Amino acid sequence: MPEAMQERLTDIGPPHYEKFLPPVIKQNYGKWKYHEVLKPGVMVHVSETGAKLFTVRAGSPRLVSTDKIRKYAELADKYCDGFLRFTSRHNVEFLLTKQENIDPLIKDLKALGHPVGGLQNSISSIVHTQGWIHCHSAATDASGIVKAVMDELADYFETMVLPGKLRIALACCLNMCGAVHCSDIAILGIHRRPPKIDHDNLHKTCEIPSVSASCPTAAIRPATVGGKPSVEVIEERCMFCANCYTVCPSMKLNDPLNDGVSIWVGGKVSNARHEPMFSKLAIPFLPNNPPRWPEVTDAVKNLVELWAKNARKYERMGEWIERIGWPRFFKMAGIEFRKEHIDDFKHAGLTFKRSTHLNY
Amino acid sequence: MAKTVEEVAEAMYNMIKDATGLKKLKATDLTKGIIEMFGDEVDKQICKDAIKQLVNSGRCVYTYFGGSFIELPHKEGAAND
Amino acid sequence: MAETKSQTPKLDELEKGRWPSFVKEIKTAAQKSPMAADLLGQLELSYNEKIGHWKHGGIVGVMGYGGGVIGRYSDVPDKFPNVSHFHTIRINQPAGWFYTSDALRKLCDIWERHGSGLTNMHGSTGDIIFLGTSTPHLEPIFSELTQAGFDLGGSGSDVRTPSCCVGPARCEWACYDTLALAYDLTMNYQDELHRPAFPYKFKFKMSGCPNDCVASIARADCSIIGTWRDSIQMDKDAVREYADRGMDIRSEVVDNCPAKCMDWDGKELHIDNSYCRRCMHCINIMPKALRPGKDRGAVVLLGSKAPIIEGALLSSVLMPFIKIEAPYRQIKDVIERIWDLWCEEGKNRERIGEFIQRVGLGNFLEAIDVEPVAEMVAHPRENPYVFYEEYFVEDEEEEKK
Numbered sequence: 001m002p003e004a005m006q007e008r009l010t011d012i013g014p015p016h017y018e019k020f021l022p023p024v025i026k027q028n029y030g031k032w033k034y035h036e037v038l039k040p041g042v043m044v045h046v047s048e049t050g051a052k053l054f055t056v057r058a059g060s061p062r063l064v065s066t067d068k069i070r071k072y073a074e075l076a077d078k079y080c081d082g083f084l085r086f087t088s089r090h091n092v093e094f095l096l097t098k099q100e101n102i103d104p105l106i107k108d109l110k111a112l113g114h115p116v117g118g119l120q121n122s123i124s125s126i127v128h129t130q131g132w133i134h135c136h137s138a139a140t141d142a143s144g145i146v147k148a149v150m151d152e153l154a155d156y157f158e159t160m161v162l163p164g165k166l167r168i169a170l171a172c173c174l175n176m177c178g179a180v181h182c183s184d185i186a187i188l189g190i191h192r193r194p195p196k197i198d199h200d201n202l203h204k205t206c207e208i209p210s211v212s213a214s215c216p217t218a219a220i221r222p223a224t225v226g227g228k229p230s231v232e233v234i235e236e237r238c239m240f241c242a243n244c245y246t247v248c249p250s251m252k253l254n255d256p257l258n259d260g261v262s263i264w265v266g267g268k269v270s271n272a273r274h275e276p277m278f279s280k281l282a283i284p285f286l287p288n289n290p291p292r293w294p295e296v297t298d299a300v301k302n303l304v305e306l307w308a309k310n311a312r313k314y315e316r317m318g319e320w321i322e323r324i325g326w327p328r329f330f331k332m333a334g335i336e337f338r339k340e341h342i343d344d345f346k347h348a349g350l351t352f353k354r355s356t357h358l359n360y
Numbered sequence: 361m362a363k364t365v366e367e368v369a370e371a372m373y374n375m376i377k378d379a380t381g382l383k384k385l386k387a388t389d390l391t392k393g394i395i396e397m398f399g400d401e402v403d404k405q406i407c408k409d410a411i412k413q414l415v416n417s418g419r420c421v422y423t424y425f426g427g428s429f430i431e432l433p434h435k436e437g438a439a440n441d
Numbered sequence: 442m443a444e445t446k447s448q449t450p451k452l453d454e455l456e457k458g459r460w461p462s463f464v465k466e467i468k469t470a471a472q473k474s475p476m477a478a479d480l481l482g483q484l485e486l487s488y489n490e491k492i493g494h495w496k497h498g499g500i501v502g503v504m505g506y507g508g509g510v511i512g513r514y515s516d517v518p519d520k521f522p523n524v525s526h527f528h529t530i531r532i533n534q535p536a537g538w539f540y541t542s543d544a545l546r547k548l549c550d551i552w553e554r555h556g557s558g559l560t561n562m563h564g565s566t567g568d569i570i571f572l573g574t575s576t577p578h579l580e581p582i583f584s585e586l587t588q589a590g591f592d593l594g595g596s597g598s599d600v601r602t603p604s605c606c607v608g609p610a611r612c613e614w615a616c617y618d619t620l621a622l623a624y625d626l627t628m629n630y631q632d633e634l635h636r637p638a639f640p641y642k643f644k645f646k647m648s649g650c651p652n653d654c655v656a657s658i659a660r661a662d663c664s665i666i667g668t669w670r671d672s673i674q675m676d677k678d679a680v681r682e683y684a685d686r687g688m689d690i691r692s693e694v695v696d697n698c699p700a701k702c703m704d705w706d707g708k709e710l711h712i713d714n715s716y717c718r719r720c721m722h723c724i725n726i727m728p729k730a731l732r733p734g735k736d737r738g739a740v741v742l743l744g745s746k747a748p749i750i751e752g753a754l755l756s757s758v759l760m761p762f763i764k765i766e767a768p769y770r771q772i773k774d775v776i777e778r779i780w781d782l783w784c785e786e787g788k789n790r791e792r793i794g795e796f797i798q799r800v801g802l803g804n805f806l807e808a809i810d811v812e813p814v815a816e817m818v819a820h821p822r823e824n825p826y827v828f829y830e831e832y833f834v835e836d837e838e839e840e841k842k
Contacts (some may be wrong), residue, residue: 205436246425249437
């Protein structure tokens with residue numbers, strides 16, 4: 001064993017990024033002067049030196065096979081001397097120095113089934129999590145909803161007709177791998193039933209004090225059930241966060257009868273104009289209805305189109321709603337305002353309306 | 361007198377063994393425990409080295425259950441063959 | 442094995458439509474990989490039953506590391522034996538997600554030899570994700586990856602793989618070299634990245650300007666966001682060109698300025714830079730005419746996170762402006778002081794943002810030896826319950842603690 005450890009390479013870190021930068025970038029690193037969007041999904045960056053770098057951005061399902069990656073690599077070889085990159089929203093970007101290669105590349109990408117777009121006033125790819133493809137705590141699938149929603153919104157990826165940017169994100173549970181909580185529209189998988197406790201196995205797999213301590217509302221306490229040490233849950237206090245399940249697999253929250261999706265709106269991370277904002281609850285619950293989740297796709301499409309029709313130029317979803325006010329938003333969106341919309345966790349009072357600034 | 365990495369690793373191993381089934385220990389728990397036990401004879405770096413030695417030798421493994429712990433190797437409940 | 446291939450009518454529906462289909466990707470991989478074929482079957486089962494079928498595995502990994510591999514086991518291994526094990530591997534991406542076609546092919550070769558052939562390019566944190574392999578393949582994959590110059594990313598209570606925006610490689614707004622800083626911190630903290638030693642995860646994200654393309658302010662424990670101190674660089678002729686080409690400078694630019702620090706007289710744009718909030722709006726919409734200033738650096742913010750456990754947080758200002766220059770001692774020194782304190786006092790699964798909320802920002806700053814400044818708060822406190830720490834006692838001249 002010690003010899004084997006000697007031979008192993010560890011802690012080498014990622015390859016240095018310079019190895020993967022095309023010559024035009026190496027020569028103009030830090031010297032870019034301005035950029036222009038030439039058409040949907042295509043932009044040019046112009047350097048102080050006069051050099052030009054063209055970028056073609058294509059959407060992706062994020063979950064890609066090695067065959068698809070090899071196809072990306074072939075396209076990069078054919079049009080970009082082998083150089084390409086990916087974006088923070090899972091798009092693939094081809095880096096070209098020859099303008100005449102742009103249209104043939106777009107043709108090839110479209111033949112491959114990958115739309116070109118996602119720049120400027122468009123909807124970029126949906127940042128999302130693993131869902132039923134890989135996650136143990138998912139309250140919904142991720143890839144399936146994303147596919148169904150983007151099938152409906154693909155036009156807005158491939159054009160730039162929206163008032164401003166619109167960022168959609170999906171997380172399949174409250175753990176929210178990704179910045180779902182600051183998106184124009186967030187689709188969030190939710191549990192709605194307290195954990196079903198596996199009393200037979202809990203004491204074997206979990207430490208009872210850790211399970212109790214994991215609950216943010218102190219709803220879990222030690223108990224003896226059927227002669228075995230276990231825990232009990234004060235159900236009225238459970239807010240379905242699944243933190244206990246993360247700590248202990250015997251506290252399962254997944255439940256086909258009650259799991260589903262909630263929709264949140266008006267968040268942003270950019271500092272442009274308005275400061276960054278959290279997304280706020282628009283629709284407390286929609287059912288899991290695979291394979292196309294029609295209730296979710298309809299709700300998202302409705303929100304996108306409502307915003308597109310009514311927002312001013314550059315106004316993000318949250319800026320628009322802040323201008324018109326939440327009561328009007330609920331009315332315009334045809335969403336019933338309910339008890340669930342009112343915060344009751346920490347600092348909830350800060351979210352109450354504390355003025356007479358109302359319109360009628 | 362300063363403790364050697366081996367001595368610290370041995371003491372940590374015993375802490376982990378004694379806590380097995382009662383409490384999962386994190387790297388920070390081990391470090392705090394060792395410093396409490398040996399005082400000025402140890403520092404944080406030697407604790408780090410001792411953990412590395414325990415894990416590299418296979419006597420202990422890192423685990424993750426909503427947080428990272430250091431445990432004795434064992435088959436977990438979820439594992440399929 | 443081939444004859445047990447599942448029928449998947451629900452998933453087949455998701456091969457249709459305009460957006461690229463993940464089902465097609467799984468089916469493509471399934472032509473070579475029984476694992477991908479069984480994944481499809483198990484997913485169809487989930488679509489029928491509306492529930493996931495995975496168990497979390499907390500022990501698997503490569504020798505010596507505590508992060509980089511996420512254990513997964515099917516809870517229906519009898520039906521889908523090829524996904525009985527379906528572990529994920531996180532591979533530290535090159536900064537800025539730049540690749541050559543050759544590097545991608547090398548990764549594909551390794552993954553086709555040892556896994557399902559399915560990937561995420563990329564995961565939310567930024568890593569390359571290899572989806573689905575079994576325990577015996579982990580060491581061979583690791584060894585082949587390191588031979589190819591790649592290493593695993595973070596998972597668990599460690600430094601998570603740092604990620605950054607495209608930065609000066611392709612963006613005129615980059616106020617510092619995000620790629621260089623991401624690479625440097627990644628290399629400097631390899632031990633912290635691979636051997637979990639913290640109360641919980643710690644994420645670094647670097648954005649070159651306040652547009653924050655990697656969403657660092659929403660999901661990084663340490664958000665390093667580029668900005669500038671001097672005046673916006675303006676090309677007055679180029680501003681007029683935008684106006685001539687139909688941009689309504691007043692309504693589109695001036696009226697959208699959050700600081701109301703600009704004016705347009707029909708010929709010239711005036712900016713009172715002393716009031717500019719560096720929001721980027723005017724620069725975003727007139728990239729040929731306006732650019733960030735020349736005295737560039739970054740704001741360092743701390744503490745953002747998703748809701749689990751104590752509620753979601755955005756990062757807040759720790760250092761209002763610093764120059765970002767190698768070897769980045771200023772950032773590393775403060776981060777290491779923060780880690781020391783957090784390891785000493787933090788609770789299990791307590792992110793740094795939650796820790797600060799619990800102990801109070803004022804106490805936190807004192808403990809890490811950073812002076813409080815007004816830039817750190819949206820406004821000073823509104824409640825009068827102040828923990829004054831000193832008071833006088835009769836007949837004593839000196840203040841008493």
